[in-house]
Amino acid sequence: xxxxxxxxxxxxxxxxxxxxxxxxxxxxxxxxxxxxxxxxxxxxxxxxxxxxxxxxxxxxxxxxxxxxxxxxxxxxxxxxxxxxxxxxxxxxxxxxxxxxxxxxxxxxxxxxxx
Amino acid sequence: xxxxxxxxxxxxxxxxxxxxxxxxxxxxxxxxxxxxxxxxxxxxxxxxxxxxxxxxxxxxxxxxxxxxxxxxxxxxxxxxxxxxxxxxxxxxxxxxxxxxxxxxxxxxxxx
Numbered sequence: 001x002x003x004x005x006x007x008x009x010x011x012x013x014x015x016x017x018x019x020x021x022x023x024x025x026x027x028x029x030x031x032x033x034x035x036x037x038x039x040x041x042x043x044x045x046x047x048x049x050x051x052x053x054x055x056x057x058x059x060x061x062x063x064x065x066x067x068x069x070x071x072x073x074x075x076x077x078x079x080x081x082x083x084x085x086x087x088x089x090x091x092x093x094x095x096x097x098x099x100x101x102x103x104x105x106x107x108x109x110x111x112x113x114x
Numbered sequence: 115x116x117x118x119x120x121x122x123x124x125x126x127x128x129x130x131x132x133x134x135x136x137x138x139x140x141x142x143x144x145x146x147x148x149x150x151x152x153x154x155x156x157x158x159x160x161x162x163x164x165x166x167x168x169x170x171x172x173x174x175x176x177x178x179x180x181x182x183x184x185x186x187x188x189x190x191x192x193x194x195x196x197x198x199x200x201x202x203x204x205x206x207x208x209x210x211x212x213x214x215x216x217x218x219x220x221x222x223x224x225x
């Protein structure tokens with residue numbers, strides 16, 4: 001069985017602060033894929049990133065960065081210099097290679113205050 | 115814009131009635147998915163399709179059926195709606211690993 005834990009239910013920061021969203025996963029598979037999605041207040045879901053278990057390089061995309069550490073089974077997401085538009089629910093997800101087995105975490109509600 | 119349209123966007127119905135949700139895509143993606151989103155559960159897969167007339171069950175498929183007679187349309191049917199099926203339903207397209215493009219969701223209330 002696989003599991004994704006997002007222990008932070010809600011986070012509130014002031015604009016321009018950096019914020020890290022935690023994601024801890026459990027799987028017995030050696031090959032797996034990790035994802036982050038964003039759901040803004042308007043409700044739509046936006047795919048942000050996909051990483052496979054063989055690639056532990058950190059990734060940066062603008063103000064977004066992801067830290068993948070197999071040793072701690074974590075795939076954390078950092079937003080640098082947060083903005084009000086970053087306010088959303090963020091979901092981490094895991095699969096062993098089949099969309100049928102994609103497991104989502106329960107999400108972290110991020111609120112960025114002006 | 116990922117070219118996914120869900121209809122209806124909102125629906126209120128009574129227990130025991132049949133309900134069909136429609137997902138229409140314009141990007142010719144092979145894979146299509148139906149998820150439900152409930153507080154504290156993230157998203158859970160109901161059914162998915164990997165081609166015309168090719169579908170498979172997801173984690174929470176009981177009480178739901180799907181059909182895909184054309185590449186662009188994926189229908190989700192609740193044969194006899196129950197209050198436990200009150201949820202927000204998302205259609206998505208993507209590849210074999212995951213959904214990548216989502217519709218705007220359908221808010222379904224069953225009274």
